[in-house]
Amino acid sequence: MEQNAWLTDAVARVGDSPRAIVRLFAAAGRHYRPAEEARIRLLHALPAEAVPYWIDDLYRHGDSNEKLAVLRALPDLPLDVEAVPLLHDALRTNDTRLIGAALGPYARHLDQHAWRHAVLKCVFVGVPLEEVDNLDQRADRELAVMVSALRAEREAAGRRLPADAYRLLERIP
């Protein structure tokens, strides 16, 4: 089957029966490229009331690419704060792709303490800060203090922070 036809059919099946998403979501990349586009379309095919349950289920049972698709879909899905635990899970990992994806627009639901630590972790593990949504508006004095302390440690060891971290420090008033 041609890939657009596969996706159209898969979207219809998920609309009829949300449980169908379990296998379709995992196998999407073997029928449609880019896989992430197909996975996000499948998430949008879920009935609104089923979204909180299934994003949690698919994230927790997902491999890294499935987890990434869920995280990237969050801002546009009918959700309130239900998916915040998924952000915390992603931010606990050391997978730079998951950390970056957790800091998209949906991260507005993270409290300021958790958000600052997440940005600091980006600097620490080298996630480009351009992946952090709304960075300039949200960065505060306390974040500047934390990043400056990391800079002092790095520089004492003869190393440097990533260039985007220096630029961030210059921008924080």
Add this chain to the structure above:
Amino acid sequence: MRIFDPHIHMTSRTTDDYGRMAAAGVRAVVEPAFWLGQPRTNPGSFTDYFDSLVGWEPFRAAQFGIRHFATIALNPKEANDPRCRPVLELIPRYLDKDSVVAVGEIGYDAMTPEEDEAFSVQLALAVEYELPALVHTPHRDKAQGVKRTLDVVRESGISSGRVVVDHLNEVTVGEVHDTGCWMGFSIYPDTKMSPPRMVEILRAHGLERVLVNSAADWGKSDPLLTRRTGEAMLEAGFSEDDVDRVLWRNPVEFYGQSGRLDLSETADTGPLFEGSSILRGGS
């Protein structure tokens, strides 16, 4: 020399090993789910382990340009513990993952009725999920274990060309050769199989359907013994192309039967890969 290690337990290896492997030419690995040394006591231990095989471990490998695939199963040793057996119900969901290219390691440890059941149930899963199967053979009573393994494989209805029977030696290779199953050889520092003995087996039985692996894990083992075997082949007069067939094209052909072996991000995968790529049509 490009190397695909078709059986290695990277979870038990250090990040330095990834660096040494990449430098030696290893570009792809398959990590079969197996025992961890310390027996597990509940299904949750397995899911965390399986999650790392499709999550953290591929990420770690990618830092060194190595593609990491996995096989998933309840191993025969722990199939004997009733506390672990419920994991069988959790396995199917993992068999749909893009980087899962076979069911395994399944097979026998002590040849108990519990192992019989777990083995045949999981061979049926391989058929249902259209995956090849990686079959471990016992280290004790191996000759008997291999016989019984081949009987169970035959009864399961899985096509023999989709099964690799692993950890073979001079005594057990002939019987597996005749069945049409693939033959796996684990090259170890002291026991099981050494590079010079492996070369003799290749001379006697040919290169077809042969997989050479390091099976490196937490025991005394060496992830570079695939490379050493390639070097021993060259010294013994095999050609570069022969080495490439055994250490790269054969594992690509075997695991390519999953329809999921995406090597597109691997350097120099060569023309042979094209035919066994992903995105097969249908369904």
